[in-house]
Amino acid sequence: MAGNMKVGIGGLGAIGLTLARAITDGRLPGLELGAVSARNVEKAQDNLAALGASAPVVSLEALAEICDVVVECAPASVFQTVAEAAISKGRIFVPVSIGALLNHMELVEKAQETGARLVLPTGALIGLDAVRAAAEGMIESVTLETRKPPRGLGGAPYLVENDISVEGLTEAKKVFEGNARAAAKGFPANVNVAAALSLAGIGPDQTSVEIWADPSVTRNTHTIRVEADSARFSMTIENIPTEENPKTGKITALSVIATLRRLKAPLTAGT
Template sequence: MFERKIAIIGCGAIGSILAKSIDEGNAGNTELRVLFDLQRKRAEELAGEISTSSRVADEIEDVLDDDEVDLVVEAASQEAVSEYSVDVLRSGKDLIILSIGAFSDQKLLSEVREAAEDSGQFVYLPSGAILGVDGIQAAEIAGFEEAVLTTRKSPETLSKTKFVRENDIDLSGLTEPRVVFEGPASEAVEAFPESVNVAATLSLAGSGFQDTRVKIVADPSLDQNVHEIKVRGEAGEFTTKAMNFPSPENPKTSYIAALSAIRTLRNLTGPIWIGA
């Protein structure tokens, strides 16, 4: 099997799960070489929690200049995607991006695509917190008539969002589900940056940010996030529903998002790739 030598940018919840999975041999034929975080102490603490001898980078150039690293995993932020992606690709390394919401910026998406094409490198976007991305991509070839993402969260969670506060939406005492936003993904990613990765993944896999509809619902019966996707087109009608449990490392992160990154590494280093 093909071995990949990994650098991780971002040592928070997902980066930590991924690093420990690589260290335990659960992320395919991979070797963790470098950890980088703007908060160096966080990278140092993570390095101390794993048995593999991994170098802590002082700056991003330490990652770019490491000729042994051939795959970089971004697990930091949308800002990190914007700042580092093009340089990573131009340094001759493939790139896994987890903060997919950064690509709601079409200019950035074009720049990253161009850098990948020019350098001959690849960019991988794991499916993250939603299900059925392979089917969505396949169905999109025949064309969509409708693509809708409905995200349901507790009123308590949504009441803390900037959109709800700025629009004076009162979710206190809610006894039944209430729609707090409905519109194209292009508007949803600005209104609800907390859900931008999910909306961006569906938009990129399907018919784009303008033609993908997003509905955000406050549901008092929930204590976890629910993402439901409905796609209708020439290939048929498909519905997926994910009720995600929080990460054991950070309750604000869906566990499945970290597991999706681990599966991507397994796919990249294994002899058989299942799915579209």
């Protein structure tokens, strides 16, 4: 696309604000901030003014009316609202709540009809390029082990529904074992990485997930293990949580920035 692409940001929390700053500061050549959406309009306007950005604050649906690219970094509960609007308009849609996408895979078929593209950032994980490559052959198994400080898992629906407490732990406690689809449903604010991994590899029903509340860790830690006909590999990443939200790693926002940079970059590295 010739000229600048307008980026709309749905949600102006820790991730959205970091992204808005990067675009406004000129760190992403070829991109400009077209609009943002936020629950607290006045606060969003103040934050944008502090950045020196003049983008309007609009509804989630209106982002697709104004912008070429729509980034979703809002609560998973509003995922469908922003996603359907962006895909209906044929936009490039970049979701952070990738776990929510598993419940709305009809959007992929809709994108084929409208010309929209769903571009999923790696987020807080590692090695999706290797997983994608291995998936071109035969993958036997993919396992994700997530360990988080207990406070980073507090309030997760799966823990509440199953009356699992992570308070006062003195040793690691496995709080979930199942597939990626169930993990994304039970921990919507914690393991979008499970959804991203499953979509890069063998799907949400075949991807195995373990989640641990571990008082000995201070960083959100994810280990993936893959057995394939082309390679066997395991990788671990330890993410520093954001100050605003211990459930989200600092690298998540940077991953979205890197994803957007690829949209206009003359050279990209990685599968």
